[in-house]
Each structure stands twice: as structure tokens, then as C-alpha cells.
Amino acid sequence: MTTETATRHIGKSISRVDGLEKTTGELKYLSDLLLENSCHGKVLRAAHPHARITRIDTAKAEALPGVVCVLTHRHVRGLNRFGIAQPDMPVLCEDKVRYVGDAVALVAAETEEIAKDALALIEVGYDVLPVVDDPERALEPGAPPVHAKGNLLHENGVAKGDVARGFAESDVVIGHRFRTQMYAHAFLEIEAGTAIHDEKTGVITVWCAGQYPYRDQLQIARALGWDPEKVHVIASPIGGAFGGKDEITIQIYLALLALHTQGRPVRLQLTREESMEAGTKRHPFIIDFKAGAAKDGTFKALEVEMVSDAGAYATLSGPVMNLAIEGASGPYLWPHTKIHGRAAYTNNGFSGAFRGFGTTQSCYAGEQIFDMIAGQLGMDPIDLRLKNALRRGDISAMNHEIWTSVGIRETLLVAKESRLWRERHARRGEFAPPLFYGVGVASEFQATGLGKGIPDFAGSHCDLEAGGTVVVRVGGIEMGTGVMTAYCQMAAEALGLGMEQVRIVAGDTEETPDSGTTTASRSIYMIGNAVTRAAKALRKVLEAFVAEHWGDGHTLEPGGVFRRDGVSLGLAQIAQRAASLGTRLRGEGHFVHPEADKDFGDGLPHIMYSYCTQVASVIVDAETGEVRVDEVLSIPDAGRAINPQGIEGQSDGGVVMGASYALLEEVLMKGGRFVNANFTNYTLPTAVDCPRRIDTVIVEVPEPTHEWGAKGIGETVTVPICPAICNAVYDAIGIRFFEIPITPERLTAALDANPECKAMRAMRGVGLA
Amino acid sequence: MKLQGYHTPKTLEETLSILDAEAKRGRSAAVLAGGTDVMVRMREGRMRPEVLVQIEALSDLAAIDESAAAIRLGARVSFAQLMTSKVIAQHAEVLALASRDVGAPQIQSRGTIGGQLGTASPVGDLLPPLVALEAEVIARSVDGERRVPVESWLRGVGVCDRRPNELIMGVEFRKVSAATRSLWHKAGPRRAQSISKVSFAALIRLSAERRVEHIRLVFGAVAVTAKRAAKTEALLAGQVLTPALIQQAQQTAMMEFTPITDLRSTDAYRRRMVGVMLRRGLVSLL
DSSP states (O other): OOOTSSSTTTTSOOTTHHHHHHHTTTTTOOOOOTTTTTTTEEEEEEEESEEEEEEEEOOOHHHSSTTEEOOOOOOOOSSBBOOOSSSBBOOOOOEEOOSTTEEEEEEEEESSSHHHHHHHOOOOEEOOOOOOOOOOHHHHHHHHOSSTSEEEEEEEEEEEOOOHHHHTTTTTTEEEEEEOOEOOOOSOOSSEEEEEEEETEEEEEEOOOOOOHHHHHHHHHHHHTTTTEEEEEEEEEOOOTTTTTTTSSSSSHHHHTTTTTTTOOOEEEHHHHHHEEEEEEEOOEEEEEEEEOOTTTEEEEEEEEEEEEETTOOOHHHHHHHHHHHHHHBBOOOOOEEEEEEEEESSEEOOOOTTTTTHHHHHHHHHHHHHHHHHHHHHHHHHHHHHBOTTTOOTTSSSSSSSSOOHHHHHHHHHHHHHHHHTHHHHHTTOOEEEEEEEEEEEEEEESSSSSSSEEEEEEEEEEEEGGGGEESSSSSSSSHHHHHHHHHHHHHHOOOGGGGGGEEBTTTTOOOOOSSSSSIIIIIIHHHHHHHHHHHHHHHHHHHHHHHOOOOOOOTTTTTTTTTTTTEOHHHHHHHHHHTTTEEEEEEEEEOOOOSOOOOOBBBBBBBEEEEEEEEEETTTTTTTTTEEEEEEEOSSOSSHHHHHHHHHHHHHHHHHHHHHHHEEEEEEEEEOOOOSSTTTTOOOOOGSOOOEEEEOOOOTTTTSSSSSOOOGGGGTTTHHHHHHHHHHHHHOOOBBBSSHHHHHHHHHHOOTTTHHHHHHHHHHHOO | OOOOOOEOOOOOOHHHHHHHHHHHEEEEEEEESSOTTHHHHTHHHHOOOOOEEOOOOOOOGGOOEEOEEEEEEEEOOOOHHHOOHHHHHHHHHHHHHHHHHHOOOHHHHHOOHHHHHHOOOOTTHHHHHHHHHTOOOEEETTTTTEEEEHOOOHEETTSSSOOOEEEEEEEEEOOOOTEEEEEEEESSSSSSOOOOOOOOEEEEOOOTTEEEEEEEEEEESSSSOOOOOOHHHHHHSSSBBOOHHHHHHHHHHHHOOOOOOSSSSHHHHHHHHHHHHHHHHHHOOO
């Protein structure tokens, strides 16, 4: 721990190292790459959400002038499956399609237009099967099976104490059923990439955005039946992912096509509609959430039952449900719990990793129930949360000891003292019907890292290179979160260098070590630790090299200058000597995530959590049903902020994304088909739809197992805002919403159905209802 | 059918003869007067013209012409022009108000009034203002020119009165008097760049005693075309505007339309918004 010592870079708000080139557009993403002489690929998707394939005939497509190759499952020589947790997703379907995004064939052609025409010439025979479009019905006996093993993809549960006793001891018990919608990542950069097969070396190089290049390499190699060494993946930088590029997207298609284009590069880019239909989504959940508390607000018992709609394939549906289970308790102490969840296969697209990873859904339900308990007890909602807030060393709702840093109390205290919260009643008077003002609060704890039993490690190399630049190599990727800037800060701090003396190379299976996946809010913690250790190791290597070649007694001064007796020796000079000797000056850093002492399977539980409390004020128009988010106060516990400006950026983006989850966005499906799979009808917020004001106050409760005390906050800042808004809407009009998004249609229908709610009474008072 | 031809005529005569020739050959021609609808629809396969006629060279059609009593807008007049024109601000403000709510600056720069009339979408945001203005569509072919009131020009969802060999030249309408108030409101899924769930354009002139001397109330997206609330207009015409009358008008207007439920909104919400928009608009005049 170095919290107390003065730092040069750590804790300073530093503009992003990639900020300028992103702003000017100079930075080229992997989707921008267009190599000379490229062929263009296209994917034939399933014509039905659920059908048996009776026949695939590609002869006419192959005969079309300009077509280079047409590939089907027969061309997949390795395992014709992929999937992070369990490989159940066909690369190219051989006998059955299970959702409308399933790939049946690939085409490469001289132009994109020819490739598109060729798709229309591929004849696929189908026997249509009944569509499974409801996760609860999917789990009933006799439901048509999406997979041969049945529709129960995953089931897990945790328990502590005796819930029956806990509810019996409760003075107030509140339960309700909640539903959440399917939600799209809607990253700006559509899935696109290029691959080339070097026939001399036998290596396939794939340039394609992905959150874990080393795992993409393995999944590609497994499908090709190749040695992973022969697959080179370059996956960074990424134009947005949010979990949607954690699973394989088009990497295997690219590699397969490159094997059949006679050494020519092949480029493939999905359309936005295809990206929406074929790609990962956030799971719709059905949540039965019940909690009991004593008169004084002490939480007594918690019982949660959840079903998620996984869609057609597993990917990370198991771990997502596990995090929903883990997050259901909120950052609170419970004596008695029973939390259980199932993930069901259906034909509704497929769902998987999405920023928040299951906790988004259970937090949305729980934080409303806790608010209802506070209401029934006549308690301030923040006081209720403070009364039950976890402390370090507490035993979790899953019955494991949380021995890592816990900052929830500190975030709640900031919320309680905030202007937004203190003035919440006073401001109400500023609004007259049809406008109603309300303020809500919610808290979250987000499990970070991959969890119990899942290998969770990170490596980094720090090299002194020509000209005296320190190059930090990480297998992680930059998808817009700003971690590269933080890595630079950490390496520069450890080496006593300026930011400009450090450069990052990221996300390349040949150039960088394996740092694990860029997910689970793990980068700043895991890769940050590896980078810092690598930089510290390089410092030792440099000191030894200087001592060996220039003698003992040098001291390393800020800026990377070794000095002895008034004579200075710069990094460039040292690099030159090393090069002339053929010596590589490298520091290596590795870090393995600590684990919980209990094991509930598939990564459950975690041991590291980030904490966040968010307060939101809304203005509800009870005539039009529109909800305007006025102000948001976002209070993440960052352990220790490496780059406060970076955290503020993450917090702003997280709030906007979470507010849209509460009020605006929804992927609509009908009978397994997408209804609004484009940006015309899948409505994303514009700048004027965002909260009028977002403030972020960073709380720092240092995490002892991190070199600088830091923890990841990328996910936690997007989760509590949704229930905070739901609670604010209740505060404003007196109606609870158990289904999101709270659209004007839903809100006005609810007002009509609740003529005695406080908003409707006020409206009648002025003749507006 | 795939696209077979792309014409870039230099003159009006050339354009009309191309449209006539294509019509006689039986090929469907789409005129590009900005392309913000045609290009999207073609890409989605919802529109499959056999030829495109790009009229960017017809600069006369991009003019806003003012005479003593009337204004004529060429088919190529863009939303951006309507937003910034002093003539429009003074004599047909409702068009400027509606244009501001259409798309983003890119769409506002390219999208045109001709496109709105040709596409004839129930959610075309300029159509309720044009109906309120009682504009006439001017269509010309080699056979001659004819004028059709916008209300009868709009025939259905995506259906207008254009004959296959015709070019939409533009619209003409009487100037709105200085005493007439223009109202515009639009409800969409979001606050900018959105497609209307309901839109409302109105022209209302009140006497000093708030007697309704002239009233046109037009709603978009609640019927197959932009449509006047005729019963509500009749209820209000000649009457003194009072809170009680406004409440009555709100109820009448809601009953005048039978909107549909689709992926953007529900029938109940649309009907409610017809009433709310009307009420708020009328209250703003008190």
C-alpha cells in the first residue's frame, strides 16, 4: 500500500492517452482495416427461429460470377461449436437452427454486393419447429426442446440460515414479481474484421474486436482443428463492447473464409440489423423477490426466485444467473436467505455478458423491495440501507466471509449528506400538476473478477525499448473504458517516469502476454496489478543492468535518469547499450485473483466487490407520461481512484445507459423474431434525453490486495441508477413499476389504473383528470 | 427487381420526359429529392424502384417564392431552409416549428418537402402543417400541370396521388395572417431525432374576445394520413375559447381518431396525446 505517499500520476485526473486520436478520427479501429485485394464475406442467417435443416444446396451460389467460396458446416474441420462456458453454439448449423441469427453458410466474393446476391442463391430446406419464446413455459414439462438435453440450461442456488424462521421474525414482509426487458449493447462499432492466411508460414491472422484475444484464439483454433499457435488474433482497440464482444462474434467465420480465399485477405462486416439479431443481448428476467425486516429496519429474511431467458445458446448464461443470485442480497447483511435461479433455453436470440452481468436485474428488483420496506416502516430509505450495510469481515448472504474492502457505508453517507437528498422534499413544491418531482436512491455491490474456480490471472511485460520508451504489454483490450491511460499511470508511477515515456501495446496474441478477459470490472484490479508488478520488476532489471555496465552507486531519479556523482545516464542510452548486447530489458508482472473459501459452482461466489450508491431525481409529466431524469448523484467506491476523470467518464456513461434501461430501450421480439432490430426503432437516448445533470463523487476505501488500492467500477456505476429512477418515480406519483422500461404508455396506463394514487388525486384537484 | 437505371437530368423538360418514358416502359421510377427516405427503404427492401431519378440539378425547385398573398415552395426545399427562412418564419411559422423536430441536422439538410409529399408517410412531420395551411400540391408531367389539395393528395399509408409520369413541383399556400397563431407539438420515443407517435399542427386566429375566427387542427400518426380534427374544429369555430370549452374540445378530439397500436406506441396513448396536445395548445392561447 502506497496510499499515504505522494504520487505523481496515481489519483490525478489525466486526459486519456488515446483521447486526441479518437477525437480527431485519426485512430483506426480494426473494422477500418481494408487490405488490398480483399474478398468480402457475408453470412447466411437462419430463415426461422426454430427449424430442422433438411437440405443445404450451394451450387447456384458457387456458380455466380465473382463468388470466391461458399462454406457450410462441411467446411468446419474441427469442433463445429463455440461458447465460453460450454460450447453449444454451432459455427455453421448442420441439422438445426435455434434462433434467427444462427449462421448456416458463409460466402466470400469479389464485392459485398455479389456476396449478398450469392446468399439469396443458397437453398436451405427447413422443417419448421414450434417456437419456444417464453422462458417459464420453456421449463414446463412437454415444452418443445431447443436442445436435445432439454431447456434447463443452468440452475443454482444459495442459502443461509432458515428463511421460514426469518420471515416469521419479520414485522414487515414484502414480495413482488418483477420483469426486465431484453436489452441491446448497441455499441457504435458493428462487428467487423479482416483475416488472412499466410500460406508460407501457415498462420492465420485475424483482426477483429474481441474482449479476450487469447480465448478467441483458442475458440478459432478449436473450430479449425488447428494448433492455437497458428492463429494470430489482434483484438484491440474496440469501438465499444459492454460485454457484447466477450463471446466469439465473427472471428471464426473470418478464419474459415480466409482458408478458402487462396491467401487473399477477407473482410466481413455485419449490418446493424444483423448485429442486433445475431449478437449477444442482456437477459430478460422474471424475478420473484421477497424480503422481511424487523420494526427497526433490520433485515431478517430474503427469498428470491429467478428465471432468465437465455435464448438459443449457453454462452455465459450460467455465470450471469450466478451473479444475479450473488447480487440479489444487495450490499446488506442478512441472517436468513434462500436465493435460487434458472436459465432457460428459448428461441429468443441469445443472451450473455452485458455490463452489470445479472446483478443489473436482481438489483432492480431488490432495491425497489427495500424501498417499499422503508416506506412501510416509515424509515428514510438511506437509513434503512445504512442500518443493514455490509462491513468488511461480514458473512455474506451466501454464507462466505467478505474479507476484502467494503465501501458501501461510505457511499451511503455521501448520499445522505448530499443536496439532492436533503432538499428532496423542499423541491417538490416547485412543481405543479401535471408535473411531479421525486427523488430515489439505490445501492449495489458488483462482484468483480471471474469468481471461484475460474482461472483468473493477468500477465504484463514492461520493456525498455529503443529511444528510452517503456512499452507496457497487456493482453487486455481498450474498448473505451480508459484502462490504457490507467495502465500508463501505474507503470509511469512505479518507474518514476512521465506519462509520455510510457506506451501501451494491447490485445495481440503474438505481441502481448495473456492478461485474461477484459470483463467483470477486473482490468484496473487484475491487469493493473500485473502492470505495476511488471514496472517494478523492470525497475530492478534496469538498476541491475546499470550497476553491471556503469558500476554501483547510481540512483534512479524522476524522469528515468540514473545519476552518480553528477553524471547522468538516460534511458535511451541504457536501451542503446542493451540493444548492442542483444539484451532485452524486461520486467514481468503476474497476478492471480484471490478466491473465496466457499464454492457454489461456475464462479460462485466472488471475493471482490465494488460498491455504488446512486441518487436520482425525476420530473414526471402525468399527462404525457414522460419521465425526465433531472439530476443524478453517482457515488462509486473505487478502492482508490487511479484516474478520477476516467471514473467520472465511466460513471456518466453508466448512468446514461442505466437510465435508458429504466425508461427507454427494449428489444422487442415476436415469436422468436426481432421486431425493432435497427436504430430507427430501437430507440437509443440522444444528448437531450440524458439526465440534465450528473455528478460523481468518488469514495475511496482502499483495497489492500491491489498495488495502489484500486478496484474496478465499470459495471457498478450502471446498475443502481435503474432502481433509483424507479424509486424516484414512485416518490413522484405514488405508483410502483414492476416492469421496465417505464415508457409513457406504461406510465399513463398505470395512472389510469390507479385513480387513487397521489398524482391522480392532485391532478383531479386542478381539473386535469 | 434490381435497380436498372440512374438518371441525372439537367432540366425540368428532361426530367419530365424521362419520367414519361419510364412510365410508358412500365418501369417504376423513384425521384430522389434528398433520398433520406428512398435510400433507407431501398436498403431495407421495402421499396424496389427500377430506376432512380436524381433531381439535384433542378435548382429552381429549391426556391421559396413569395407573392403578395401566397408562398410557393419548390419540391427540393429542405427542412433546414424552412427552419431558417425569414419568409417562412413570418408567414408559415408552423412549417419551421415542425422542421426543427425532424431528424438530425444531416437529415434536415437533405430531407425535402417533395420527399414528404412523395413518401406520404403517416408520420411525415411536415404533412400536418401543410394540411393546416391548406396547401395545394403542384404536380407536372408532359401532359401538363395540376393542383391537388394536400388533404386529397394523401391517400393512405405511403400512397399519394402522384401519377407515374409526374414530378412533384412543390406546394403553394396562402400566407398566414399575422394575427393567426401557429401551434406545433410532437411526441416521439425520445426528445430528438425521433419518429412521431403523435404530431399536432394548428392554425388558430382569435378575436380580441378570444372568439375563434379561424381554426385548423391537424394530427399526424393517428390515422393513415395527416388528418384534420373536423368535429373539434366545428365545435370550436365561432365560439369564445374558455377552459370549459377546451375541456370539451379535448374529449371531442380524442374521440375523433382511432389510432393503432404498433411498435412505437399504443392506441390508448395516442388517443390520450391527441387530447393532451390539443388542450395544451389551446391553453397556451388563453
